[in-house]
Amino acid sequence: MASSTQTISRLTTLWETPKTVYGWFATVDHKTLGIRYLVTAFSFLVIGGLEALVMRLQLTRSDMAVLTPEEYNQIFTLHGVTMIFWYASPILSGFAVFLVPLMIGARDMAFPRLNAFTYWTFLLSGILLYVSPLIGQAPHAGWFSYVPYTLTKYSPGMGMDFYAASLVLLTISTTGGAINFIVTILRLRAPGMAISRMPLFLYSTGTISFVILFSLPSLTANCIFLELDRRWGTHFFRIAGGGDTFLWQQLFWFFGHPWVYVIFLPATGMLSMIVPVFSRRPIVGYPFVAIATVLTGVVGFGVWLHHMFTVGMSDIAMSIFSAGSMTVSVFTTIQVFAWLATIWRGRPVATASMYYAVGSIVLLVIGGLSGVFTGVIPADWQAHNSYFVVAHIHYVLIGSNMFPVFAGFYYWLPKMMGRRMNEKLGKISFWVMFIGFNLGFFPMHNLGLLGMPRRIYTYPAGAGFDGLNELVTFGAFVLGIGILISIINFFHSLRAGAPAGENPWNADTLEWSTTSPPQVYGSEHIPVVVSRHPLWDEFEEEDDPDDDRVLDWGRLTPTTTALDAIPAGIATIPADSLAPLWMSLALFAFFLFVIYQMLWWMVASVIVTFLVGCYWMWPHVEKEVVE
Template sequence: MPATGNEDLAAVPTITFRREPEVGEVPEGSAAERRLRDLWESEPGWRGWLSTVDHKQIGLRYIVTAFCFLLLGGVEALIMRLQLARPNESLLTPDQYNQLFTMHGVTMIFLYALPVLSGFSNYLWPLMLGSRDMAFPRLNALSYWVFLFAGLFLYVSFPLGEAPNAGWFNYVPFASLEYNRGPNIDVYALGMVLLGISTTVGAANFVVTLFRMRADGMSINRLPIIVWGTLTASFANLFAVPSVSLAFFMLWMDRNVGTHFFDVSSDGRPMLWQHLFWMFAHPWVYVIVLPAMGIVSDALPTFCRRPIVAYAALAVSTVATMLVGFEVWIHHMFATGLPPLALAIFGAASMLISVPSAVAVFAWIATIWLGRPVFKTPFLYFAGFVLMFVVGGVSGVMTAAVPLDWQLTDTYFVVAHLHYVLLGINVFPVLGGITYWFPKFTGRLMNERFGKLTFWVVLIGFNVGFFPMHISGLLGMPRRIYTYPEGMGWDLSNMVTTVGSFVFGAGVLMFVANALISAWRGARAGANPWDGAGLEWSVSSPPPPYNFAVLPMIASRHPLWEDRLDEGGQRSSLTTGYLLHRGRETLGVSPLSGSADVILKMPEDTFTPFFLGLFSALFFVGLLVRSPAFVLAMTAACAAAIVVWLWPRRSLAQREPPPASARPSLATQDADATLPVGSAGEHSGGWWGVLTLVATEACLFGYLIFSYLYLGAQTHLAWPPGGMPKVGIGALNTGFLLLSSVFVWLAERFVRKRRKLTAIAAMLIAVALGIVFLLIQMKEWKDHPYGLTAHLYGSLYFTITGFHMAHVVVGLVVLVVMTLWIALGYLDERRTAPITIGGLYWHFVDVVWLFIFTTLYLSPFILRGR
């Protein structure tokens, strides 16, 4: 019967038979080891390069690609510094400077800072967690390809002279069609939406990996701090990225469709842009800081020869930093005329966020003070990071004081603060982290003497380049000016900044040269050249394709230091553990305790992520050039790629078992320890994946409803104009949609009870009810006396209901596919994961409509006292 093992998207069947997990050792070169290598190794050449789903290759691609963007952003910065080195310089025209500083900000913040950290986490997480791969290997590959294509999409406009030119903040009305008529802003808007897809997909992958893909015994109190940092950042991305994606999409609609979200002449509000942008951008600061802090927290103890001080407090402070960070987006809007109460509340919250940051600083200093530091190159970068963190944090606290913020807003003081926070706090951990894990990446060590020289060049260049910006700002130099007259008092500080920037750029080039030469000729490294305590150092350098021949069983946070720390209790088992070699397999664990509860089947290499990423990028190209035919063609191509991705494969039970020669003599656990293979429900990776999708989609609708309520509260016109919504029709339609959920729920129950025909009938009724909902909604659209572009309310009403209708259409397609699979026998009482997962999405679509119905249909009556 056609089916698959546990796959990495929602609509893929799973199998629920049980197996005794085999336990034993696998010597290198043995038959079992060769079989594992054959199972997990990608094909050589271009086929393997395009089709691989190996997290290690994807992680290195992220790091290398992000570093290329770092170099591009650095070149842009140096050209700007030449323009500003002296007064009245004419190297650049104003428009060229606008494009240059906008692309510099976009590159450093969106194309370098987060992707490079994603590269670290992609490479290291499975090794640190004792797993063989990420939760969704194919989504992992898709995330990279979309990131790469989004970066190329943004940069193709640069040589054409049509690059984004309104700053990375992209404030309206300057970014609106009235003041910026070229394609520059459309490139930025569509590129950011495309990049948001990559970020969201990657975030979901990290979250599910943490919950499900760990070694047996790795409970949450044994996680490395980098895992805490990346996990917190991933949750933030799931909740925050929809805000900025929605803002850019609404701006694109204003510019290309004729809506009025930010159009002042039609009662739109530019302040809505700032709210949506900073609801994303302030948490984003911590998204690109917390994983970097995790790098330091995990690697610094290696060179201090002791565990990190206050592990629990550091983990809690990581989460607390992000929680508070979500509450202080108005920190960036103090000069926009907000009420005094709002200024007081958000100013206090901005001060409060320094508390968890201080916990981290004290933990690092205490670790160094109480340890026995070894002054290797990575340690120098980590110590330099602590200094940069303090300088950036102090200047941030200064701008949290409202009166001072009013004086410093839009001056070079803010530019200096952003460079210390977004660049210094990121670059130093990244350079130190690459040096530290370079042996794991390549099997070779970077040159130590040249590495130390590079560090001092980077440290001096960074501070000489960016600290004088504080002084320029205090002297009143505005940001975003392309030149300035003599006699303003800014000449010396700008010249020093330019010199320091070139020194810093030279240091980065020295680091790149050291890495390239060392990868080719560096000293050979063993498995653990730094004597680290983490699980990633227990395997060879570089690791084999399967990571661990046997999956370890963990008993502490420091599995490689247990004997020297002598903390008592059990010891981790690193050479004897779960042997999973009947196909690509890894272990799934319970989310909190880390107890093994399932054997997960992992997908093979495939070209599908590459083509889906390519077609998605071309879809946005079609939107940019306004070609409906091309957009439809790419939509069909994306749909075809998704069908290929999701279509069931052969049943695991039908696959041939490994040959006898590949089965070493193993001891097995008793029968009570048998584990299900590719189980449904909470054992299914797809269930967790769709749960993260539901969370981020719920945020998207939440930001849409926020926009409706905010604009409705700000308008002085009748709301809604042209008559009240028809509550009766809306209520009837709501009933149809909710009833469809009941039949989807019944269909799942009938499948479990082997009532195939009844299940098909229930699914068909659910599909019919969904279609009735769409038809009534379309009739309601037609009956309205206004359209999408008539006025602000029309833009909001049709956008909100249109977004929901798009989700209903997707949900109906999922239900139709589920019906087909039931009819073909892909789903039965043992394989119910797809219908459970598809039902979860459909129920979400129905619940979202309840909020939309309340907002659009009921709230106008409530507000008018009816």
């Protein structure tokens, strides 16, 4: 379809954010916000990784004194919460914020200002967490923060208050993002993109968005209850006041195990996009992979008690949750076999992205098998609270999150920055990371079976742990070097990389039909989809001088029906605004005042939040371009 210079000029005027200080803070462009998510979350990965290396120095040999016990506990806690909450899920949100509108042919997310709000809240929640070590008040009870150790009797400082407040602020961000993804995926898909034609990444992102809505409130409630018990005289967890310490574990793991799939499923969705492209054929078993993705999210809610097999419960309860643990592994197995069959029946191309994808499958299988092991009740009793569990969680979270994320970087960064990454450096980075990871974490299985407990800052000489721990520390530093190689590759390619072009990988999904990087308005014409592989199928659209799919008379994008993507209307996309940043700052102030128990300032920040919300929702005349 012939491009019109006049049309492109109108669309650019409508959608472009001013290149000013105001524009930088006020932008609601999903592409800019997606990149900010990625940069911020990757920064938290680097911070969490450095914390891990410091811990490994402490544990290299017995009776080391690199850290005091309290310093170790603080770094251990910051590492855990940073990696699980501020890296693993937000990095996937960054990909989704950037890619989902492009994949579905929309001009932006359904709620662009909410999109900006969730980014600023995510950033400020991380800042709130890291204020604590700067003032010597870091949390010290682990990412799980079991009571009663986290109550004021055993944790009298403000560290656990920072933990609770920053997590509640983060859950506000994550919940807003989940709502935005659900509405965007269900109602803004291009005409013809029925749910049976959606890219599998949309199934995984949509599934975890629903999981977030049902699981995250239990974490929010838990943190609120903890803060009320600590500073406001309630008794949710205080046994002397009629509370129950096991309430924390029940609520925490009701959130905690579904969260595993929140930081796992979008990454598997990325693999389901990358593996077919570099296998040069459609994915095997598309319907089965889609159904398995959804069922993983559903059945994942019936697994949380397998974290609590050792606390004492009835045999029938343990048996039910053990069966759930076995059942949920079947759905992951379906995806693994689909990827392997796709590679086997295709013509694989050995790119850096494909290296990371295949490496991720290997690590996911190892982590999945050890997970089934911990779902067997007698085995779990023996391995619980040992380094075997540490090995399992890192194989699952790094194997099924970080390696797919790097596969995604090498695959989609050319689309984001317009230049290709260096393939040779990418492959070197993969092998260094893969070898370092396995050297660092596989021996932890052996350490756990030898009896090394988790969550300890040192161990006695003669316990037989020294040799394996030296190997683990060496592997951790090798893994860090591998990550550093990719960081160097990124900055080098940003300036000297080969131009990417629109579709350097000959991929099949709509984001590759746009320029690299994409224009501010995405696609000039709203696409029409007739299959699952719109860029691989021969489908020619006729030029139409009266084409009504340009939508260049305002900030507009079409809406479609949820199931069959039949055109249903046109949505107006709000323009740039500072309101999301103001509201985020007001909430940040509110939680800071909660920590310091400044009641009247808390009330003032609530009032400011309400007023900003009124301004945000007040009708505004959106910009239009009239010829």
